[in-house]
Amino acid sequence: xxxxxxxxxxxxxxxxxxxxxxxxGWNTHxxxxxxSIALDRFVEMVEERTDGRxxxxxxxxxxxxxxxxxxxxxxxxxxDYGVFSTAPMVNTVKELGVTSLPYVxxxxxxxxxxxxxxxxxxxxxAMGEANMVPLSWFASGSRSFYANAPLNSVEDIAGKKFRVQxxxxxxxxxxxxxxxxxxxxxxxxxxxxxxGVVDGAENNWPSYESTGHFEVAPYYIIDNHTIVPEGIIxxxxxxDKFSPEDQAIVRAAAQEAAIYQRELWAARETKSREIVEAAxxxxxxxxxxxxxxxxxxxxxxxxxxxxVVADLLxxxxxxx
Ligand code: GTR
Numbered sequence: 506x507x508x509x510x511x512x513x514x515x516x517x518x519x520x521x522x523x524x525x526x527x528x529x530g531w532n533t534h535x536x537x538x539x540x541s542i543a544l545d546r547f548v549e550m551v552e553e554r555t556d557g558r559x560x561x562x563x564x565x566x567x568x569x570x571x572x573x574x575x576x577x578x579x580x581x582x583x584x585d586y587g588v589f590s591t592a593p594m595v596n597t598v599k600e601l602g603v604t605s606l607p608y609v610x611x612x613x614x615x616x617x618x619x620x621x622x623x624x625x626x627x628x629x630x631a632m633g634e635a636n637m638v639p640l641s642w643f644a645s646g647s648r649s650f651y652a653n654a655p656l657n658s659v660e661d662i663a664g665k666k667f668r669v670q671x672x673x674x675x676x677x678x679x680x681x682x683x684x685x686x687x688x689x690x691x692x693x694x695x696x697x698x699x700x701g702v703v704d705g706a707e708n709n710w711p712s713y714e715s716t717g718h719f720e721v722a723p724y725y726i727i728d729n730h731t732i733v734p735e736g737i738i739x740x741x742x743x744x745d746k747f748s749p750e751d752q753a754i755v756r757a758a759a760q761e762a763a764i765y766q767r768e769l770w771a772a773r774e775t776k777s778r779e780i781v782e783a784a785x786x787x788x789x790x791x792x793x794x795x796x797x798x799x800x801x802x803x804x805x806x807x808x809x810x811x812x813v814v815a816d817l818l819x820x821x822x823x824x825x
Pocket of ligand 1: 533572589590592645670690691707708709712735
């Protein structure tokens, strides 16, 4: 073997070992959705600021699987990171349950104050036990019910079949309203409403619009029952491989991406509502949500009686 060839093989080997392994990022939304745009920005910031030491690839549109499956993959460390809704995690991390309870947050700002303070640190520690490291929280929007038949009041929710995220709390919430709950993957909701497997679902404006659910369930009642936390979450097994310096870079980029996402979100909420209104969706707003909230007593009893969760709940309620 001549010297030049030997040298280039050696150089390639060195380059090969130095070459960062590409991390895989999960996301359920279409590429032009606020979550997806902000996640792309996050990756650009990290790659640039780590001089390519960390290489990442986002997979949008649930191409790596539906949320429930992806959440498990994250917990096993088979996925490196992504933007995850915490709803499917509440069955494993009981501390997260408190954040999925109906009307636990006064508004999105209240949610950020909770998640970005000491309560959020305790929740993050509990998530760490399940191999998850939350780095920043995105705007996730208030969720409300929609159906293929009129929903003029909370009473109209009773007797219908609703798809829910895969979380025991969501099932209990729907049952407490006298309705039937079916946990289904996000990607199956459209066809499930269309074929009558369920009568409706619940979500925020951007998801209601971007998925086309409004086409098959054109009655939306604004009850704002939950604001389920959602954000950039890493597998702890991946996170622990970063140097402290790189961890600081990645965390800062995730936080900047969240600020960007919240701006995009505000604009998209308005746009999504305009789109569904133009399509003729019937929107019922200004309802008195006290009847809804009162029916949630058993749900709180079931999911917030554990002392650790009860304590978190008290602290959230005491947060201004
Ligand atoms: C959306 C959320 C998704 C997914 C979806 C659902 O609002 O952004 O991550 O959880 O709801 O209903 O499954």
